[in-house]
Amino acid sequence: MKNNLIKYCQSLLDFSESEISIIKDYFITTTIGKKDYLLQENKVCDFVAFIEEGSIRHFHIKDGNEITCDISLENNFITEFKSFNNGSKSYISFQTLEDTKVQIIKKNKLLELYKLYPKYEILGRKIAEKVAMRNTAIALSLASSKPETRYKELLNKNPEIFQRVPQKYIANFLGIKPESLSRIRKRILFN
Amino acid sequence: MKNNLIKYCQSLLDFSESEISIIKDYFITTTIGKKDYLLQENKVCDFVAFIEEGSIRHFHIKDGNEITCDISLENNFITEFKSFNNGSKSYISFQTLEDTKVQIIKKNKLLELYKLYPKYEILGRKIAEKVAMRNTAIALSLASSKPETRYKELLNKNPEIFQRVPQKYIANFLGIKPESLSRIRKRILFN
């Protein structure tokens, strides 16, 4: 059985066979149907998830509108740290965009893992660092370029996303309306 | 002597007196003059810094333009994780906006600390999580609101920043041009 989680962890740290099997024991694999929720806003995020296959949209509802602040494909960890750490209500929802297979570890199990084997604490740190890096890059992109450039960069860096994710969510992630994304695409065609 | 770093660490984890003095030993306090650099783009970021007093602007140069992707005041940790972890060139510069006092730990000392006392590994994880949370919030804000709303929210959440940071950097951080920020401010006055 394919296990991207293990590969990913091994890319972060050297683990022995027995350490690997501990990870396997602690994570639970689940499949979530398309458009179902891994986390609903205002519920507590008591887990960390790794996407084995599929895609998940991170969004927040503001003035009745959904704001997509990230779109994660396979081989990414996701959690809402604030809620996870403080036990507060999450201000973000995680919704699948396709049938999605995730490996999940619940907070209590993760804390147990941290306590039992300090090495997993290192793993936890590295995962948090990865999430931080990704969010830094997203913020930079949004602060810097104009929408057209952001579109081109995303297309360049992650063309697959356009095959798999409805444009309206991509538009939202780029910080614009779907109509504007349409226009940008058209504009580029004729350049 | 005031030591915000210690207070901050204690807010994240319980440390004994001796554990605290280890932190004090490992961090070095430096003062950086206004507009000087803590890190220059394309150099390796081999440290984690904590701002005791002052403010630091995070920016990236793109097509010859500086893009301010964050503005950190006192009581924040800053580092560029990608460069720090991989030893690659940083794509971000850290420049002070005022005379700024930072406490710095170099990578080799931090790794030593992690190895010697696993508890600091937990601290490292929590710091990374904090950075991730902050960047998530920034990305969400940029993806969501229109500039005027972002301005109001920043003003509401962090009014001090407007007393201490030149508007052109704030404008840039809000993803707009200084002229636009001027106009937004004017527009709000007459509403």
Added chain:
DNA sequence: TAAATTTCTTAACTAAAGTCAACGTTTTTA
């Protein structure tokens, strides 16, 4: 597979941001 729903595109119009240039104000520095 036909109907219903959702998504994408287009158009016309409005609102807002970008650009360029000028000028007054503030801050820096010599």
Added chain:
DNA sequence: TAAAAACGTTGACTTTAGTTAAGAAATTTA
């Protein structure tokens, strides 16, 4: 403290995004 530099505001104009509405295309569902 006088001169220079940097910063903020304003105005005129251009470009681009938002809004609304309609219809085409694709996808979902019965």
